[in-house]
Amino acid sequence: DAGVIQSPRHEVTEMGQEVTLRCKPISGHDYLFWYRQTMMRGLELLIYFNNNVPIDDSGMPEDRFSAKMPNASFSTLKIQPSEPRDSAVYFCASSLEVYEQYFGPGTRLTVT
Amino acid sequence: KQEVTQIPAALSVPEGENLVLNCSFTDSAIYNLQWFRQDPGKGLTSLLLIQSSQREQTSGRLNASLDKSSGRSTLYIAASQPGDSATYLCAVRQNQFYFGTGTSLTVIP
Numbered sequence: 001d002a003g004v005i006q007s008p009r010h011e012v013t014e015m016g017q018e019v020t021l022r023c024k025p026i027s028g029h030d031y032l033f034w035y036r037q038t039m040m041r042g043l044e045l046l047i048y049f050n051n052n053v054p055i056d057d058s059g060m061p062e063d064r065f066s067a068k069m070p071n072a073s074f075s076t077l078k079i080q081p082s083e084p085r086d087s088a089v090y091f092c093a094s095s096l097e098v099y100e101q102y103f104g105p106g107t108r109l110t111v112t
Numbered sequence: 113k114q115e116v117t118q119i120p121a122a123l124s125v126p127e128g129e130n131l132v133l134n135c136s137f138t139d140s141a142i143y144n145l146q147w148f149r150q151d152p153g154k155g156l157t158s159l160l161l162i163q164s165s166q167r168e169q170t171s172g173r174l175n176a177s178l179d180k181s182s183g184r185s186t187l188y189i190a191a192s193q194p195g196d197s198a199t200y201l202c203a204v205r206q207n208q209f210y211f212g213t214g215t216s217l218t219v220i221p
Contacts, residue, residue, distance in 0.1 A: 033208070045211075055208075056207070091156070098143040101146060101158065104155060105154070106154075106155050
């Protein structure tokens with residue numbers, strides 16, 4: 001398997017624009033996690049899905065953030081409108097049941 | 113809520129030294145504990161996974177132990193090398209993963 005795939009790898013956008021991050025989990029994995037990492041706050045869990053259903057979105061910063069998982073092989077994290085404080089690296093990860101978690105390479109988002 | 117702590121936050125050792133990284137957690141009702149490595153500007157790479165029923169796992173020069181009752185795990189790195197320089201994070205799994213803030217390791221040639 002190619003591992004967890006994320007796109008784009010880098011995104012630079014202006015404040016107020018909509019940003020969509022994409023993730024393809026490892027085939028067969030039933031859990032998908034979205035994280036955000038910054039120097040100040042470290043690694044934060046934003047939301048996770050089990051069998052395509054959002055289980056816990058308490059880490060989503062505010063209503064500007066939304067995440068979907070329309071099928072087992074694809075998920076999106078959307079920020080609308082984006083703000084400079086959203087600049088961070090966003091990671092997607094997946095796991096099979098409660099076993100090992102595998103991370104994607106991340107999307108580095110810069111909002112100017 | 114689960115809290116995961118890693119001490120020290122940073123560690124610098126000369127090449128060849130054996131070292132131990134520590135991870136502690138407050139709620140022992142976990143499924144497993146996973147150790148990761150993160151290089152600057154990169155993603156997280158899984159190193160070792162210890163299931164809650166296990167006491168330790170080994171991979172090459174790495175050995176991770178788990179004492180669930182006391183809420184502790186250690187990652188032992190034998191004969192450290194400059195290539196081991198990275199940030200090491202531990203994470204415990206309940207329904208979700210809870211991460212520590214990491215230990216930044218520098219191995220000096």
